[in-house]
Amino acid sequence: MIRETHGVESELVFAGARAGTGPATWGQSAIWDVVRRLGDDAARYNVSGGLRLDPPLPMDRVADIIRALLRRHDSLRTRLADGDDRLQQVVHAEGAVPVHTRECAPADVIDTAYAFYHELQGMAFDAERELPVRVGVVVAEGRVGYLILSLSHTATDGWGLRNLLAECGALCAGGELPEEELLQPLEEAAFQQSDKGRRQDSSARRSWVDKLTRGPESQFPERAGRPAADVFPNAVLNSPALALALDRVASGLAVSPNAVLLAAAAAAAARLGGAPDAVFQVVVNNRFRPGMAGAVNTIAQEGLLHLPGTAGDFAGLVRRTFGAALSAQRHAYYDKLALERDIAQLRATCDHSCFVNDTRGLMPILGYAAPADEPLHRARARTTLTWPVEHAPRRNTTFALDAQDAPGSLELAMTADAAVLPRDDMERFLYGIEDLVVGEAIKLS
Structure with a gap:
């Protein structure tokens, strides 16, 4: 007691x-x-x-x-x-x-x-x-x-x-x-103010601007332009099967688990919105300079992932996502205030209101155990979907998806603008990610 x-x-x-x-x-x-x-x-x-x-x-x-x-x-x-x-x-x-x-x-x-x-x-x-x-x-x-x-x-x-x-x-x-x-x-900060730091910043912002001129105007075109909902629902999919399948697919296709997750999110979003390309802001570690690997500081920033053509074979999409993610990672260290000024000067930009953040392994609470190895159909029977909270509207956000650890499982926590993605669509999106990854894992077994 x-x-x-x-x-x-x-x-x-x-x-x-x-x-x-x-x-x-x-x-x-x-x-x-x-x-x-x-x-x-x-x-x-x-x-x-x-x-x-x-x-x-x-x-x-x-x-x-x-x-x-x-x-x-x-x-x-x-x-x-x-x-x-x-x-x-x-x-x-x-x-x-x-x-x-x-x-x-x-x-x-x-x-x-x-x-x-x-x-x-x-x-x-x-x-x-x-x-x-x-x-x-x-x-x-x-x-x-x-x-x-x-x-x-x-x-x-x-x-x-x-x-x-x-x-x-x-x-x-x-x-x-x-x-x-x-x-x-x-x-x-001193490095960032140096000539080398300014060149790094300039290169990253050029990459962002280039991608912003090539992606779709809206990833959910039928719902574009609607006023944001008064509250943004939060849905949490808890899936032991997805935790097992991500690693199995990544190993089978020789890519990172993060690439598998991003590919599944891109394909699931395309099924809902119909846009041929996916554009996500993805959180990147950025610890590439000397002295940064062991640093305790806020260094991570968003990279812009542009993934053309999300339809077709899922294994092929995963492999292309792995390359696109590397490009996003290379250009994720920049002055965000300067980038926002660059974006404001563009006549038109693609939709970059969707965010994906893979936090697995980063914020341990109680030493969560890995999921037990078992048949995927049995693990999938324990998948649950809950709606724990509602958030205030978030500026320039269609959805934010977080992958996070759970005891013996993996959780996908999604907050979305209900005017663009109602609860039914949020549910289809989250289960769609699970369907794609678990299905590919079964195919590879």
């Missing part, structure tokens, strides 16, 4: 770190803009994860580990300030981050942590007035049995969170931090 207690908030004080002020990075600026527009829905963009501590550790030891991570990664000590000319980042040498505590019996640590994770995930950050980190600890018999780190998306993306949790886990196990030199956000 879980013993209910009120959250106890204290502060973890740190000092002796680097400090500085300078322009925000492209990634920080892009996320800042998105989060501000979301208003009350901004907490949905938090980036959170957790670790089971086995054996449990004393709170003093956990506090020392968190301080070491705060000193190592400048982004965790950074506030953003909206200046006259452009957004600024302010890195603090000292300060404090809140620590929230739940107490329970040893047998209840995981259940308590699961509920606690979602509670922390739902708390929005004020990137101007507070540091972008909250710590959650689940305490049993005086020791920390589970550690949760909840971060503002202005501090890191999912890949950065994965890096942070890996370092945290190593320290909790008595190991050492990697010795690699990390590119800190102020240093990244």
Whole structure:
């Protein structure tokens, strides 16, 4: 039985770190803009994860580990300030981050942590007035049995969170931090202002503009121009079969699972809208420069995937998607505010209001187990579709599709403009993705 207690908030004080002020990075600026527009829905963009501590550790030891991570990664000590000319980042040498505590019996640590994770995930950050980190600890018999780190998306993306949790886990196990030199956000911003950074930006924006002039005017032409719905429904397809089939198809066709997912989404969208091409904004890691691989920062941005001709053989579409995704990845590091000015100057652009974000493996909560290997028809019998929430309308969005981990399964979470994609179409879209991938996996077996 879980013993209910009120959250106890204290502060973890740190000092002796680097400090500085300078322009925000492209990634920080892009996320800042998105989060501000979301208003009350901004907490949905938090980036959170957790670790089971086995054996449990004393709170003093956990506090020392968190301080070491705060000193190592400048982004965790950074506030953003909206200046006259452009957004600024302010890195603090000292300060404090809140620590929230739940107490329970040893047998209840995981259940308590699961509920606690979602509670922390739902708390929005004020990137101007507070540091972008909250710590959650689940305490049993005086020791920390589970550690949760909840971060503002202005501090890191999912890949950065994965890096942070890996370092945290190593320290909790008595190991050492990697010795690699990390590119800190102020240093990244300096590169972006350099001649080489400007060339990178210019090349990426040219690629975007080129694709925006070649895609379809609308991917759902019969419904184009309708006023946005008052609320955007959110549907979640939970599919153990899709989790198994994605990996099997990727292995059989020698491509990435992400390419399989994108191809299935493109084909499913074409069935609904009838457009011959698919155009998606896809989230790209971007950790290609020295010092970025292990960085904890918000570096990921959207690349533009243009996939001509989505009809025909699915295996062939998957292979073409793999190449198109590589092109999108090569041109996903840019100044988004400058790109928006470029787009505003175009006489006409193709529809780029559809978003796909594959977050699998990036935000571990409770060490989700992989799905058990079993026949696909048996796994598919456990597929469920739920409608957990409705969101406020989102600007320039027809749908946003997130692929995310679930216990022994995979979830497709879709938020859409109901004026363009009513609930029935959202359901057909999500089941259509499952149909295509599972069907191809069966064909390859």
